[in-house]
Amino acid sequence: MFIIFLLIGISVTVASGFLAAFLWAVKSGQYEDDYTPAVRMLFENEVSKPTKTKQKQV
Amino acid sequence: MIVANDKTFCCTGCKNVYELLEENNLCTYYSLDSTPGITGNQPANEARFAYLDDEGVEAQLLNFKNDSIAKVTFYAPQMHCSSCIWLLENLFKLNPGISESTVNFLRKEISVTFFHQKTTLREVVTLLARIGYEPSITLADTDGKKETKKNYSLIYKLGIAGFSFGNVMLLAFPDYLSLGEEVQRDFGKFFGYLSILLSLPVLFYSARGFFESAWAGIQQRMVNIDLPIATGLLALFITSTYQIISATGPGYLDSFTGLVFFMLIGKYFQQKTYDTLSFDRDYTSYFPVSVTVLKENGEEESVAVRNLKVGDRIRIRNQELIPADAMLLRGTAMVDYSFVSGESELVEKVVGEVIYAGGRQAGESIELEVVKEVSQGYLTQLWNNSVFSKNEEQSMETYANVAGKWFIIVTLLVAAGALIYWVPRDTSMAMRAFTSVLIIACPCALSLSTPFVHGNTLRIFGKHKFFLKNTGVVETLAKIDTVVFDKTGTLTEPSAAELSYSGKILTPEQEQSLKSVLRHSTHPLSQRIFQAIAGEAQEVHGFEEFAGKGLVGEVNGHFIRLGSASYLGVKADTSQDTLKTRVYVSIDGVVYGYYTFQNVYRSGLQDVLQGLEVGRVAVLSGDNNHEEARLRELLGQEAELNFNQSPVQKLEYIKELKNQNRHVLMVGDGLNDAGALKQSDAGIALTNSVTNFSPSCDAILDATAFNKLSKFIGFSKKSMNIILASFAVSLVYNVVGLTMAVQGIFTPIVSAILMPISSVSVIVFATLSVRYAAKKAGL
Numbered sequence: 001m002f003i004i005f006l007l008i009g010i011s012v013t014v015a016s017g018f019l020a021a022f023l024w025a026v027k028s029g030q031y032e033d034d035y036t037p038a039v040r041m042l043f044e045n046e047v048s049k050p051t052k053t054k055q056k057q058v
Numbered sequence: 059m060i061v062a063n064d065k066t067f068c069c070t071g072c073k074n075v076y077e078l079l080e081e082n083n084l085c086t087y088y089s090l091d092s093t094p095g096i097t098g099n100q101p102a103n104e105a106r107f108a109y110l111d112d113e114g115v116e117a118q119l120l121n122f123k124n125d126s127i128a129k130v131t132f133y134a135p136q137m138h139c140s141s142c143i144w145l146l147e148n149l150f151k152l153n154p155g156i157s158e159s160t161v162n163f164l165r166k167e168i169s170v171t172f173f174h175q176k177t178t179l180r181e182v183v184t185l186l187a188r189i190g191y192e193p194s195i196t197l198a199d200t201d202g203k204k205e206t207k208k209n210y211s212l213i214y215k216l217g218i219a220g221f222s223f224g225n226v227m228l229l230a231f232p233d234y235l236s237l238g239e240e241v242q243r244d245f246g247k248f249f250g251y252l253s254i255l256l257s258l259p260v261l262f263y264s265a266r267g268f269f270e271s272a273w274a275g276i277q278q279r280m281v282n283i284d285l286p287i288a289t290g291l292l293a294l295f296i297t298s299t300y301q302i303i304s305a306t307g308p309g310y311l312d313s314f315t316g317l318v319f320f321m322l323i324g325k326y327f328q329q330k331t332y333d334t335l336s337f338d339r340d341y342t343s344y345f346p347v348s349v350t351v352l353k354e355n356g357e358e359e360s361v362a363v364r365n366l367k368v369g370d371r372i373r374i375r376n377q378e379l380i381p382a383d384a385m386l387l388r389g390t391a392m393v394d395y396s397f398v399s400g401e402s403e404l405v406e407k408v409v410g411e412v413i414y415a416g417g418r419q420a421g422e423s424i425e426l427e428v429v430k431e432v433s434q435g436y437l438t439q440l441w442n443n444s445v446f447s448k449n450e451e452q453s454m455e456t457y458a459n460v461a462g463k464w465f466i467i468v469t470l471l472v473a474a475g476a477l478i479y480w481v482p483r484d485t486s487m488a489m490r491a492f493t494s495v496l497i498i499a500c501p502c503a504l505s506l507s508t509p510f511v512h513g514n515t516l517r518i519f520g521k522h523k524f525f526l527k528n529t530g531v532v533e534t535l536a537k538i539d540t541v542v543f544d545k546t547g548t549l550t551e552p553s554a555a556e557l558s559y560s561g562k563i564l565t566p567e568q569e570q571s572l573k574s575v576l577r578h579s580t581h582p583l584s585q586r587i588f589q590a591i592a593g594e595a596q597e598v599h600g601f602e603e604f605a606g607k608g609l610v611g612e613v614n615g616h617f618i619r620l621g622s623a624s625y626l627g628v629k630a631d632t633s634q635d636t637l638k639t640r641v642y643v644s645i646d647g648v649v650y651g652y653y654t655f656q657n658v659y660r661s662g663l664q665d666v667l668q669g670l671e672v673g674r675v676a677v678l679s680g681d682n683n684h685e686e687a688r689l690r691e692l693l694g695q696e697a698e699l700n701f702n703q704s705p706v707q708k709l710e711y712i713k714e715l716k717n718q719n720r721h722v723l724m725v726g727d728g729l730n731d732a733g734a735l736k737q738s739d740a741g742i743a744l745t746n747s748v749t750n751f752s753p754s755c756d757a758i759l760d761a762t763a764f765n766k767l768s769k770f771i772g773f774s775k776k777s778m779n780i781i782l783a784s785f786a787v788s789l790v791y792n793v794v795g796l797t798m799a800v801q802g803i804f805t806p807i808v809s810a811i812l813m814p815i816s817s818v819s820v821i822v823f824a825t826l827s828v829r830y831a832a833k834k835a836g837l
Contacts, residue, residue: 012225034164035164036163036164039163043144
């Protein structure tokens with residue numbers, strides 16, 4: 001049954017990793033603005049050939 | 059709706075995007091390849107940004123500067139759609155000196171990074187203004203770096219509590235499934251110690267707020283809701299640790315972490331903020347940073363408003379704000395005081411008159427001499443009053459705290475009773491019963507219902523354009539028994555005025571002649587009458603306008619004069635003479651009659667006044683009393699009407715009411731109400747556009763939702779009843795739980811399962827009943 005000690009050790013370590021990731025994400029300001037990045041990713045970068053799709057303006 | 063090239067756009071931003079692309083024959087929205095030269099409509103005067111070249115001002119505005127780059131953040135209230143984001147984030151294509159611009163849409167902020175060798179702060183601002191997003195740079199921005207960093211400690215606490223809760227629950231699983239015996243023997247100690255380890259950060263970090271608040275309460279000899287909570291949490295943790303270390307049981311650490319987690323969720327839910335709104339603005343957020351000062355040799359110089367001295371000569375251009383009380387030296391001042399008093403009609407001032415700070419000049423540029431320093435002005439001295447220097451304290455007399463006080467008294471009595479009963483019979487049972495009482499009586503349900511009821515109420519109000527500063531305002535609103543209104547701009551609709559004509563009836567032909575003369579005048583009253591008369595304008599000869607008096611002109615051989623009573627030599631009866639909004643008509647030397655402008659009261663005012671179930675209603679008006687009769691009719695005989703009130707008098711009036719132990723709600727809209735709004739228990743600022751400037755207040759109400767005001771207040775009262783009801787629910791739960799705990803019936807597992815269930819049931823009850831009540835109330 002020693003494996004249980006090992007498994008719990010691993011599970012707590014993994015969970016701690018996620019906790020650390022969460023705290024880092026909050027600290028680095030990723031929760032500051034939860035709207036703009038969602039829109040920004042829809043803007044394309046430099047396009048050499050103009051596409052003919054007319055975007056709907058919100 | 060904005061129309062250009064037969065296309066309609068939702069905002070100037072979109073229109074500008076279109077024009078920019080159109081200009082460059084790049085009508086595919088996404089392929090702005092080269093730098094388009096902007097030749098579009100430039101605002102008349104960009105010299106007003108000259109102050110940004112000043113190094114002192116620049117240093118205060120910039121967030122960061124090194125040898126090559128500088129960073130600055132602006133508030134640009136105009137942005138409101140995704141095209142705005144696109145345009146603003148492509149600034150570097152319009153000005154190569156800009157390296158990057160990032161938008162925070164929710165806060166309506168744009169951060170610009172630029173190379174200060176290639177471009178200047180002034181150029182950046184000018185560019186933004188040209189594309190339609192003039193940043194609002196006010197005195198408040200230069201008062202020191204504003205703290206925009208949000209406080210995330212609650213989220214950290216929540217994250218850690220959630221992490222511990224999940225893991226401790228996992229370790230407690232064998233107990234839940236009554237695998238007890240065997241697992242307990244093999245792993246009990248390990249699981250137990252690991253649980254303690256995981257709970258420590260919850261005790262010392264996540265739950266810290268409860269202990270601190272309880273301790274602060276004790277120090278002030280006050281019992282608040284956090285005291286029974288802290289007691290319960292401490293009892294839980296100590297009992298559990300004791301059980302684990304002495305190997306007498308598995309402890310209740312899962313309940314402990316779970317409770318903290320749920321209560322923090324409640325706190326988080328309560329902490330709803332409206333990013334784009336600011337409830338703490340004073341006049342500095344409205345006043346400009348600098349003003350043009352005329353030196354003795356006639357040169358113009360930009361001077362920081364703070365450094366204005368008595369005797370300085372300043373020049374105010376069209377649409378600029380008058381920053382200090384000043385005497386008019388040259389030009390015709392047409393002052394727009396709409397942000398100060400709510401009065402949208404331009405006030406005309408002639409040379410020699412003193413103009414109070416806060417007005418906006420419309421028309422030609424004027425020269426003034428400062429007579430009072432900025433902070434000593436008629437309006438701004440309001441902020442020297444002690445109300446503004448006091449920090450607002452959260453009222454201790456909240457429902458939760460009052461209930462908490464009784465809760466802990468009863469709990470301690472019951473716990474002591476159980477101890478006394480069991481000690482002679484069974485000592486171990488006595489300890490168990492004592493701690494069980496403390497644990498199960500932990501009023502988590504009680505402390506959960508308040509934030510959820512308030513939080514939901516806040517959100518429902520927000521949906522109806524009534525934005526509260528925090529959830530405490532809900533409770534304050536529920537207690538209101540006196541409502542005080544400002545008149546102009548609050549009870550009246552600032553943009554509309556009723557026009558009526560009295561006197562000898564005019565023939566249509568004569569009306570046409572009037573219209574023709576009025577067409578040549580830019581005076582707002584002339585424009586109003588002009589729009590009210592139908593038909594075509596005719597040719598006018600010999601038109602002349604006398605500022606502050608009236609007009610003269612000849613149409614079809616008729617000699618027409620329009621203007622004030624004194625201009626036409628009319629001897630109006632003295633009681634009516636105070637009516638400033640009257641325009642007399644004279645044709646060929648005969649006075650025919652006059653046009654009267656009457657304020658229009660907001661639609662739904664009648665319903666609001668009838669729906670207000672409060673003892674006293676009062677009106678504070680900075681105006682004279684010419685509307686008294688109409689107000690009486692609307693508000694009834696008991697209402698207190700006060701006219702000719704200065705901003706300070708308004709504040710004093712509210713203070714007087716509060717001294718009589720009234721709970722006062724002030725509804726106002728302008729800077730001149732700022733003192734009264736601050737002094738009152740709850741101050742509501744009415745605004746036509748919530749992103750506009752509004753004075754410091756507890757709540758911001760969109761003018762379109764004014765007719766729901768009485769519903770909002772009524773609903774606040776209802777939400778207090780819902781809190782009471784959820785108290786009752788949790789009380790029943792606690793009483794049942796207590797009686798069983800006192801008898802020592804509960805096994806740890808049952809308690810462990812009941813605790814989270816009770817928490818969740820209270821949350822669900824609070825949320826559902828608020829939503830249901832809102833639906834019933836028509837919100």
